[in-house]
Amino acid sequence: MGCAVGIDLGTTNSAVARRNAFGRPEVIPNRDGGNITPSVIYFGVDPPLVGQEAKEWARLGDQEIASFFKPHMGNPRYQLEFRGRSYSASDLSAIVLGRLKDDAEGRLGEPVERAVVTVPAYFADPQRTATLEAARSAGLVVSRILNEPTAAVLAYGLQKTGLAETILIYDLGGGTFDVTVARVAPEEITILATAGDHDLGGKNWDDRIATYLAERFAAETGFDPLDDPVALNEVLVRSEQAKWTLSDRATARITLQLGSERRTFELARSEFEAMTSPLMDRTRRLTEEALGEAGLAWPRVDGVLLVGGSTRMPMVRGYVSQMAGKPPRMGVNVDEAVALGAAIQAALDAGETIGDAVPRFTIAGTAPTPAKRVVDVMSHSLGVVALNATATAYINDIVIRRNTPIPARETRSYAHETHGGSNTRLEVYLTQGESDFPLDCAILGKYVFEGVRPTDARVTLDVGLSYDSNGVVQVSATQRDTRHALAMKVEPVPDDLSWLGRPPESSAPAEQAEPCRVLLLLDGSSSMLGEPLHEAQTAAREFLARCDLTRMEVGLISFSSTVVLQSSATKNARRLHAAIDRLEAMGSTNLTDALELARSELAAGDVARYIVVLTDGYPDAAESAVEQAQHARKQGIEIVTIGMGDADRDYLRRLASSDQASIFARKGELVGAFGHIAQVISEGGRGLRVDS
């Protein structure tokens, strides 16, 4: 059987590693003896050249060059022509992977058949699928697509013993930036959150120097290199070299020979840092976004890990130290960590002996530690285009929230009108993105389900979405009443999607659901501290996302030892989001006063009124809370209770309007439970379905 390797298929450089005979992951040098292979192809000869030689041709300004194609993976519009043939980014990646495979086989003297291939965490489904296709056409069986920062954590995690730590991975490569927050425990690595930008990397720093040099060159000679592709290429090559120099020295001298003009410029590191500080600030915003998603602040981060060639710039170390309040951890080779982590995963996937067996994996000769299980997340929410509650607009209905651990599967129900058999087809447009508006999201595909069996009434179709462990998406649909799985076919996404921004034309006249007012009562006692509160906040945001605020008013009360009206009932989503962000956990559980306050807030008005209580424990003065709930119900207010953690199910049933209106959510289920309640309330429905 051939051997299994880990491949870091990078934007600028790629690397291959595998577990060696001593159980350590190590990089396999390429045919030139280098540990990294530039992801560059030269088509001027047949077969094309890949790697350092191709990069040399690029440096000389040859146009038969393909480089920097990874950010275009999965983009059908990106096609390059060479020698009369057209290549997609996936075709180009297949050529690089083929070369990496050949070189590794040459070194190892045995076939390389299976691989773990890494991708930026920020890659969405089309990019992951394109990566899988590239590997397949290079003759590789991919056991897994692994997020690059996860691979780095894997390489790094194995250096640790004993302690559980929270680590932030700051990965700045040639063309992408990824930031990941991970919990690294002795037996398990859990990715808590990721964020990133696949248009931010070392190339942006090169471009900044290039613009600066071009301006100076144009000012002195009258010739603007930006107007001439060959001259621009030369300036870019010199700019990258100057950037490298500035990683070691305080000044770089750059000589440009363009046509008959020759000029030498000096660039100080301090000037370079000043001109690129907006780029560093972009990394800060994304880093803070990832921390926010993980519900953490800097003091809770035990260490920062730098990955990617661009973190060699001293400004990165300085910036990260200042931002994190501590210097980044050293000891991992920034160019090799991803490939080494992928090699560890490849060995695990191949079932090679790990854990207690000898030898165990170590890096850099540190003490052996057991292998890790990886719990990864996806950095994009997955959803479908749906109608809003009043059928007046298309919305992006998020089904699997970003940063949900993968593999993940969720099902959501949609009403479908068969019109007596003339409409037996369901079209599902799959979205990836965070916005409520479909046109702000990537439309991943159009899935058409045929054969809905007609009934007199509306039928319920359960649409299932899943992310597999590679982050690749699958879609299914089942007719609820017949339990009949519908046959699916994939159709091309139409070029013109502008209809998504207009009110639906052919929808049935909107059944105007009744206006209503809802107060969320969220437990803020000390037992909610940390992850439970974070999950409750995410769930409350999901609740809002699913509410139709054109006719609903939502308010928020937090209860602990003190009861705070964080927001009275409003249609203002921004105010509600700010109120959710403010929530804190401390003290005991004064539900009685919270219910009383909610009653008085809901006293007026002849609209439908709801109180939704979330708690993870048993309240103080439990019986008087029951009395308050009874008063509220007598006033015509519906009470829904959601229990989590140590909440007492029987007690919560006593508070709720009916058994169906009392739900218990296990860890990870809260967001779905809140979303479901919002949907039921939005539709003006009574009688909540119990999911357990």
Ligand code: AMP
């Ligand atoms: P990667 O995609 O991780 O291979 O990173 C490639 C990027 O790292 C390119 O933009 C390189 O210019 C950059 N890089 C490599 N070495 C250095 C260095 N010594 N100083 C600054 N940037 C570097």
